[in-house]
Amino acid sequence: MRSTWGLVRQVRPKCQRITAIRCYNRALTTFPKAHFRLMKTSLLFTGLMLLSMQPAPGAQPPNILFLLADDQRQDTLGCYGHDIVQTPNIDRLAADGVRFQNAFVTTSICWVSRAINLTGQWARTHATPDSMPTVKAESLKTMFPVVLKQAGYRTGHFGKWHLMEPKGFVKEDQYDEFEAIGRNPYFKTMPDGSKRHETDLVCDKGIEFIKSQPKDKPFCLNLWFNAAHAEDNDHRPGIGLYPWPPSVDGMYEDRSIPPPRLGDPAIFEAMPEFLKQSINRERWYWGYDTPEKFETNARAYYRMISGIDHAVGRVLKALAEAGLAENTIIVYTADNGYYLGDRGFQGKWSHFEESLRVPLVVYDPRLPKDKRGRVVPQMALNVDLPATFVDWAEAAKPAAYEGSSLAPLVRGEAPEGWRKSFFCEHVDLAPSITWEGIRGQRYVYARYFDQKPPFEFLHDLDSDPDELKNLALDPANASTLKEMRELCDQEMNARGGPLLPLEQRKSLKAEKGKGKAKAPNQKGKGKAKSAVE
Ligand SMILES: [Ca+2]
Numbered sequence: 001m002r003s004t005w006g007l008v009r010q011v012r013p014k015c016q017r018i019t020a021i022r023c024y025n026r027a028l029t030t031f032p033k034a035h036f037r038l039m040k041t042s043l044l045f046t047g048l049m050l051l052s053m054q055p056a057p058g059a060q061p062p063n064i065l066f067l068l069a070d071d072q073r074q075d076t077l078g079c080y081g082h083d084i085v086q087t088p089n090i091d092r093l094a095a096d097g098v099r100f101q102n103a104f105v106t107t108s109i110c111w112v113s114r115a116i117n118l119t120g121q122w123a124r125t126h127a128t129p130d131s132m133p134t135v136k137a138e139s140l141k142t143m144f145p146v147v148l149k150q151a152g153y154r155t156g157h158f159g160k161w162h163l164m165e166p167k168g169f170v171k172e173d174q175y176d177e178f179e180a181i182g183r184n185p186y187f188k189t190m191p192d193g194s195k196r197h198e199t200d201l202v203c204d205k206g207i208e209f210i211k212s213q214p215k216d217k218p219f220c221l222n223l224w225f226n227a228a229h230a231e232d233n234d235h236r237p238g239i240g241l242y243p244w245p246p247s248v249d250g251m252y253e254d255r256s257i258p259p260p261r262l263g264d265p266a267i268f269e270a271m272p273e274f275l276k277q278s279i280n281r282e283r284w285y286w287g288y289d290t291p292e293k294f295e296t297n298a299r300a301y302y303r304m305i306s307g308i309d310h311a312v313g314r315v316l317k318a319l320a321e322a323g324l325a326e327n328t329i330i331v332y333t334a335d336n337g338y339y340l341g342d343r344g345f346q347g348k349w350s351h352f353e354e355s356l357r358v359p360l361v362v363y364d365p366r367l368p369k370d371k372r373g374r375v376v377p378q379m380a381l382n383v384d385l386p387a388t389f390v391d392w393a394e395a396a397k398p399a400a401y402e403g404s405s406l407a408p409l410v411r412g413e414a415p416e417g418w419r420k421s422f423f424c425e426h427v428d429l430a431p432s433i434t435w436e437g438i439r440g441q442r443y444v445y446a447r448y449f450d451q452k453p454p455f456e457f458l459h460d461l462d463s464d465p466d467e468l469k470n471l472a473l474d475p476a477n478a479s480t481l482k483e484m485r486e487l488c489d490q491e492m493n494a495r496g497g498p499l500l501p502l503e504q505r506k507s508l509k510a511e512k513g514k515g516k517a518k519a520p521n522q523k524g525k526g527k528a529k530s531a532v533e
Pocket residue numbers: 070071109110229335336533
């Protein structure tokens with residue numbers, strides 16, 4: 001007859017990381033009743049032993065709640081110092097957790113950034129030069145939800161999806177629960193005929209997921225919002241361009257909104273011609289070309305962010321009510337930054353700080369009190385998130401991941417050799433906004449490679465934090481420019497090298513195109529969405 005210990009050992013591999021007492025309970029239910037009667041004295045004794053060995057609370061890997069906003073610039077949260085936008089729930093996560101002061105995306109556009117969030121690979125790695133921006137099937141095999149699911153996590157995704165997928169990839173199969181919820185329109189018709197804003201709907205789904213969470217396994221839940229992305233097809237100022245949910249109706253109505261800090265027309269006029277005629281300027285005309293339109297639209301944009309915060313508050317309440325708050329790490333960030341009229345621009349895509357910087361708040365309930373409320377100065381990237389998630393899940397980090405776990409930084413450690421610069425790029429929207437570069441601690445280099453000749457920017461953040469001067473043409477900076485070029489080449493060549501010449505890319509696209517590659521669509525069906533989201 002097998003001993004009770006033997007039974008526990010037999011069961012234990014099937015319930016990896018479940019506490020010893022849960023394995024014991026499972027052994028009790030697994031063992032035949034007749035034998036149980038014979039063994040009950042022994043089991044009782046062994047149970048007491050196991051109880052005394054029960055790991056401390058929190059030994060089960062943490063749940064992970066990944067909240068991802070769309071097109072949210074870093075400074076538009078109360079905890080980042082915004083004096084108008086109210087975000088009390090996210091601010092509380094930062095006060096009890098940590099806030100990354102220098103968080104960036106390596107590509108500032110929805111679908112690529114989201115692909116990076118999943119694959120842990122730079123765009124130049126997760127796509128090939130002749131297939132950009134479609135993600136390689138190989139890269140998706142180790143996307144973090146798949147790794148976590150294999151590690152025993154229950155996984156869910158609700159909200160924006162928007163991945164450029166390879167043929168044959170079935171997103172629904174990658175998660176235990178999945179529902180892509182897009183915008184256009186933001187307000188969805190519910191079964192009873194009422195309308196529900198996408199932000200609220202995504203959180204409704206998240207709350208259902210949390211309420212149905214079994215206690216014997218951890219979960220990883222993505223709530224990926226469409227807010228505060230503009231509704232590109234509706235240019236009516238306010239509720240048209242930036243539809244907010246009813247929870248924030250009337251918010252900021254009595255607040256005057258100051259003009260963009262970098263809104264001086266002289267800043268726009270100093271731009272090279274190709275950027276003055278780019279999509280960044282085209283969309284500025286949609287929403288910001290009069291002070292009145294700007295104020296109405298900025299107010300609506302701020303409401304969308306407060307709408308997210310309000311819905312996040314409901315999710316936090318649901319976590320607490322489900323008894324899961326004590327072991328759930330919460331990450332709040334965005335897929336890219338945003339020009340809210342700065343430099344005469346709307347949108348993202350290009351290399352300036354407003355486009356690349358994103359908020360990043362991490363709340364880890366396991367943090368001791370003296371480690372809470374910190375501002376982390378190290379550079380954190382969207383490409384780091386998958387490595388961080390698998391680290392928290394105590395799963396092996398896939399070799400394909402290019403980022404580094406942020407977990408030590410969250411704990412308050414200072415890992416040696418942490419990056420002091422990173423490769424950044426935008427490989428679509430040719431020829432105006434295709435660029436590659438390096439964002440360093442002091443210098444920023446960007447090369448718009450489809451211009452003829454390529455157009456380079458070099459900014460010195462120490463003397464010019466707003467990047468208003470381009471030092472690339474100043475011979476006094478020739479050695480710095482050379483260093484930054486070389487670093488850019490080195491990083492680029494480590495990730496697939498330069499893109500093919502524009503003419504070749506156009507030809508390839510024409511040959512391959514016409515619907516062969518699966519086009520992005522937030523609902524996963526129907527016609528492709530705009531290629532500039
Ligand atoms: Ca976006």
